[in-house]
Amino acid sequence: xxxxxxxxxxxxxxxxxxxxxxxxxxxxxxxxxxxxxxxxxxxxxxxxxxxxxxxxxxxxxxxxxxxxxxxxxxxxxxxxxxxxxxxxxxxxxxxxxxxxxxxxxxxxxxxxxxxxxxxxxxxxxxxxxxxxxxxxxxxxxxxxxxxxxxxxxxxxxxxxxxxxxxxxxxxxxxxxxxxxxxxxxxxxxxxxxxxxxxxxxxxxxxxxxxxxxxxxxxxxxxxxxxxxxxxxxxxxxxxxxxxxxxxxxxxxxxxxxxxxxxxxxxxxxxxxxxxxxxxxxxxxxxxxxxxxxxxxxxxxxxxxxxxxxx
Numbered sequence: 001x002x003x004x005x006x007x008x009x010x011x012x013x014x015x016x017x018x019x020x021x022x023x024x025x026x027x028x029x030x031x032x033x034x035x036x037x038x039x040x041x042x043x044x045x046x047x048x049x050x051x052x053x054x055x056x057x058x059x060x061x062x063x064x065x066x067x068x069x070x071x072x073x074x075x076x077x078x079x080x081x082x083x084x085x086x087x088x089x090x091x092x093x094x095x096x097x098x099x100x101x102x103x104x105x106x107x108x109x110x111x112x113x114x115x116x117x118x119x120x121x122x123x124x125x126x127x128x129x130x131x132x133x134x135x136x137x138x139x140x141x142x143x144x145x146x147x148x149x150x151x152x153x154x155x156x157x158x159x160x161x162x163x164x165x166x167x168x169x170x171x172x173x174x175x176x177x178x179x180x181x182x183x184x185x186x187x188x189x190x191x192x193x194x195x196x197x198x199x200x201x202x203x204x205x206x207x208x209x210x211x212x213x214x215x216x217x218x219x220x221x222x223x224x225x226x227x228x229x230x231x232x233x234x235x236x237x238x239x240x241x242x243x244x245x246x247x248x249x250x251x252x253x254x255x256x257x258x259x260x261x262x263x264x265x266x267x268x269x270x271x272x273x274x275x276x277x278x279x280x281x282x283x284x285x286x287x288x289x290x291x292x293x294x295x296x297x298x299x300x301x302x303x304x305x306x307x308x309x310x
Contacts, residue, residue, distance in 0.1 A: 031209065032220035038207035039199070039221075040130045040229055042122025043093040049102040051075055056106055063147035065121065067139035073125035074118025074144070076151075077105055083112040084160040084309045087144045089176075091167025091190075091287065092131055092202075095124040099166055099287045100294075107298045108164075113305070118144055120169070132231045133195050133202075134172035134238075141176035145183060160184055160309045164301070165191065166287050167260065171238045174249070174268070178241040185308035186245065187301050188238075189252040190287045192260050193267035195236035196222075201259070239271040248275035250304040252297070254284030277304075 051058035059076040074096060086108060090098050096117040105115045120137045121128030131137070141163065148161060162185030165173030170191035177183040192198050199218050204211035225231045242249060249272050253265030262280060269278040279300055281289035290297040 028217065028220065032217045033224055035203045035207055035209065035214065035217050035221040036224040036228065039203050040132060040225060040231065041206070042129055042131050043206075044123060045093070045095055045098075047095050047097045047124060049097040049100075051077055051102060051105075054102065054106040056102075056109060061116070061118075061147065063118075064143055065136075065140045066142035066146055067136060069136075070121045070127035070140070072118050072121070072127070072140055072143060074116060077109050077115040077117070079109040079114045080112035081114075082159070083114055084162060084305065085114045085116065085148050086305070087141065087148070087161065087163050087173075088115060088117040089137075089141055089163060089165040089169030089173050090120060090123070091169045092133065093123075094166070094169075095119055100291050101166070103294070104164075104290050104298070104301075107294075108302070111302055116144055116148060120172075130229060132229070133233065134168055134175050134236050135231045135233075137168070137172045138176040138179065141172055142180055145176075145180055149182070162186065162305055162308060165189065168192070170251075171195070171236070174238040174242050174245075175236070178244045184247065185249075185305055187250040187252070187304055188265075188268065189289060190254065190257060190260050191238055191251065191264060191268055193237070193239040193264040193271075195233050197264070198260065199233065205259075239267045242268055242272045242276075246273060247308065248273045248277070250301065251276070251278045252281060252289050252300070253278060254281045254286060254289055256283055257286045259286040 056077055061074050061076050062071055088101055090096055096119050119126040120140050122131045161183055163173035164187050166189045170188035173186050177186050200211055200214045203214045222233050251265045251269050253262045255262050265278050269276045284292050
């Protein structure tokens with residue numbers, strides 16, 4: 001009788017243990033899915049500024065991503081007809097007019113640059129409901145490049161094109177430029193060096209889970225992001241892509257950036273072509289360098305683009 005009772009106890013214990021493991025696996029999978037969904041869900045905010053506030057001429061434009069899956073909305077700000085073109089690329093959760101971009105664009109238009117500002121997929125007035133940290137957004141930037149080429153009558157008519165990116169848009173600009181030899185300059189404000197290094201922080205920012213807990217779920221969340229949404233986080237490595245550009249880049253990074261630490265900017269410049277430069281904006285947080293030091297910012301950016309567009 002005792003042996004039978006003991007056997008029954010082992011079976012109950014075994015079933016309870018199995019049920020616990022199944023429950024744990026379900027919870028792990030669910031939390032991993034919520035993280036994958038959270039970091040890929042777009043935050044669609046209204047515009048923060050407008051060219052009319054600076055008496056700028058502008059044109060509302062639309063064009064497709066080079067990937068062909070979404071329509072993108074933007075403003076074209078004409079400067080000098082014969083001048084170079086700059087494509088402004090905003091960050092995750094921002095919009096084309098965010099972070100003082102229109103004020104910066106106005107300063108660049110004064111200097112003869114033609115500026116194209118647009119909303120990335122899942123942001124502002126553009127199509128799409130997912131973000132990917134630059135994985136698909138790089139094709140949005142290339143769609144903007146294609147728009148400028150077609151607008152000016154083909155590759156021979158458009159002149160020189162450079163990118164001015166902010167945060168995720170800075171990293172995305174590097175990734176896009178590595179795919180398109182027609183892009184000949186990149187100024188990157190607060191880029192990440194490798195997206196994998198930031199996933200825990202960004203996941204905690206966009207989900208209810210604390211940053212100390214998130215790393216446990218990151219491996220499965222990355223697999224789900226790839227399997228469900230087609231996003232390979234392992235490909236989001238600007239410090240690797242920048243080595244393929246073949247020309248120097250300008251990187252701007254605040255020394256007090258808590259979202260993407262300045263070490264990321266250092267890594268990008270270390271991997272870039274000789275002559276690349278990192279401006280460590282003192283005491284500045286994430287993408288706040290222009291708002292804090294507008295004149296020095298414009299001077300450094302203008303000097304860089306002039307050196308590339310001789």
